[in-house]
Amino acid sequence: MSxxxxxxxxxxxxxxxxxxxxxxxxxxGIATDYYPSGQMGNAEDLASLISTDNVDIGPASAAYLEDKxxxxxxxxxxxxxxxxxxxxxxxxxxxxxxxxxxxxEYEDRGLRPLWVSIIxxxxxxxxxxxVEEPSDVSGLLLRSSGGAFDVTMDTIGASAVSMxxxxxxxAMARHTVDGTAMPFVSVPSYNLEQVANYSTEGLNLGxxxxxxxxxxxxxxxxxxxxxxxxxxxxxxxxxxxxxxxNKEKSEAKTLMxxxxxxxxxxxxxxxxxxxxxxxxxxxxxxxxxxSAGLPGSEVLTEFEKAVTKNERNRTxx
Numbered sequence: 486m487s488x489x490x491x492x493x494x495x496x497x498x499x500x501x502x503x504x505x506x507x508x509x510x511x512x513x514g515i516a517t518d519y520y521p522s523g524q525m526g527n528a529e530d531l532a533s534l535i536s537t538d539n540v541d542i543g544p545a546s547a548a549y550l551e552d553k554x555x556x557x558x559x560x561x562x563x564x565x566x567x568x569x570x571x572x573x574x575x576x577x578x579x580x581x582x583x584x585x586x587x588x589x590e591y592e593d594r595g596l597r598p599l600w601v602s603i604i605x606x607x608x609x610x611x612x613x614x615x616v617e618e619p620s621d622v623s624g625l626l627l628r629s630s631g632g633a634f635d636v637t638m639d640t641i642g643a644s645a646v647s648m649x650x651x652x653x654x655x656a657m658a659r660h661t662v663d664g665t666a667m668p669f670v671s672v673p674s675y676n677l678e679q680v681a682n683y684s685t686e687g688l689n690l691g692x693x694x695x696x697x698x699x700x701x702x703x704x705x706x707x708x709x710x711x712x713x714x715x716x717x718x719x720x721x722x723x724x725x726x727x728x729x730x731n732k733e734k735s736e737a738k739t740l741m742x743x744x745x746x747x748x749x750x751x752x753x754x755x756x757x758x759x760x761x762x763x764x765x766x767x768x769x770x771x772x773x774x775x776s777a778g779l780p781g782s783e784v785l786t787e788f789e790k791a792v793t794k795n796e797r798n799r800t801x802x
Contacts, residue, residue, distance in 0.1 A: 486510075486703065487518045488542040489525035489534070496674055498602045498695070501729030502722045506600070506697075509718030515711060517542075528649070532698070536594055541703040545596060546695045548632035554590050555774060556781065558632035559788045560603055560694030562770060563763040566792050567606040567689055569734075570727035571799055575791035576601040576694050577723070585787055589780065595701040599715065600723035603694035604668045604730055607634075610681040611664030612657050615747065617685070618755045619762045628653050628665035630693055633770055637691055638666075640766035650675055657681065666690050669737040670730055678744035686738075686748040688759060697722075 488507070492498045499521060510517050525543075526534055532545040532553065547557035560576045579586040580598035591598060609616045609627065616622055622643040629638050629645035638645035646662050650671065656662045657680040664681065672678055699715070707715065742748065751759055767785060774781025 486515060486541045487520065488697075489520035489531060489540045490544050490697075491523040491526075491528045491531065492521060493674075494521050497604075497670060497730055497733060498726065502600070502602055502697075502726035505725040506718050506722035509721055510714065513711070513714035513718065515714060532594075532596070535596060535698060535700050538700055538702060540700075542599065542697060542699045544602065544695045545591075545598075545698045546693070548630040548634065548693055548695075551632045551635075553594070555632075555777075556589055556779060556784045557586055557694070557696070558770075559586075559784050560601075561630075561633035561691050562767050562785070562788075563607075563637055563691045564689050564760065564767070565605065565692065565788070566796060568727075568796070568799065569603060569605060569730035570724070571792060571795045572603045572605045572692055572694065573601040573723050573727045574795045574798075575788060576603055576696070578791040578795075579784070579787055580696055585780070585784055589784075591696075591698065596698040597701055597704050598696040598698050599719040600726075601694055601696050602723075602726055603692055604670055605689070605692035606734065607666045607668050607690040607692060608685045608688050609664060609690060610657075610667050610672070610677060610684045610746075612660065612680055612682055614663060615683045615749055616664075617749050617751070618758050625663040626661075628656060628662050628667075630666070634666060634691055634693075636770045636773065637763070637766040640769055641762050653677060654680055668692075668734070669741065670734045672737050673740055678741045678746055681741075681746050683747050683749065684741065685751050687751045687756075690763070 528546050528549045531543040534540040535543050547554040566572050619641050622641055625643045626646050627643045628648050631647050635645045653665050654675050771781035771785045
């Protein structure tokens with residue numbers, strides 16, 4: 486089998502997720518060729534490569550595939566959860582065989598979701614403008630990963646500039662953009678603490694969820710025992726990854742403080758203003774999909790229910 490993605494093996498997705506998945510497959514006797522760091526194509530290309538049998542397993546990011554997987558960007562919406570494990574478990578509830586996202590967007594494309602890499606709790610990082618209230622982002626050029634984030638940016642009055650995370654450092658250094666939406670855990674991967682002077686703290690602007698999927702034909706040729714090995718490896722990879730992301734979030738926050746980044750807490754009256762604006766972003770996202778004949782509001786409701794259930798389960802565990 487083959488697995489390809491666009492992330493470095495040192496990225497949390499690789500370090501905590503893919504490496505665990507590959508180790509478990511190896512223990513189960515399934516040999517897998519791994520092509521990290523975009524060796525087989527960029528983030529936009531990989532889902533097509535999987536669909537056309539050129540790669541067996543890889544990420545299908547809704548943020549980069551808005552035309553193909555618009556409903557799947559529900560996990561990227563703001564004010565859902567800041568716990569990576571709650572976020573990934575909730576997305577998988579909708580991506581299982583009986584889930585609405587699988588049935589609406591993956592099944593007909595011959596893609597079977599295995600596990601979800603999702604980083605919640607995005608903040609606004611800027612080079613020169615401190616952000617505390619929604620009005621502070623009005624007119625700013627902010628890097629966006631696309632999909633639901635573009636809707637959020639439009640709602641709060643910022644101008645979204647689509648670019649890869651890897652290009653953000655240079656864009657901020659050259660002041661091509663004023664800043665970016667980025668979670669703390671991703672900041673060290675791109676050295677953004679070197680070019681950001683300010684960051685919100687506790688904004689929860691959204692997330693980026695990236696299901697790792699397998700081509701259905703590649704799945705079908707596996708024996709039932711091999712399919713179980715892949716399923717078990719996927720579950721262990723997802724748990725390892727979300728635990729690792731939750732741990733590294735606090736470490737990244739400490740790194741940013743040491744680098745001199747000013748963290749601006751979002752609380753009190755500012756929090757209320759953000760809640761109003763970001764709630765509107767969620768309804769705008771759902772309405773735009775509803776008007777296109779897609780079940781946007783239904784998917785949003787299902788995801789919010791899944792988050793509530795998984796937060797309760799995590800609290801009680």
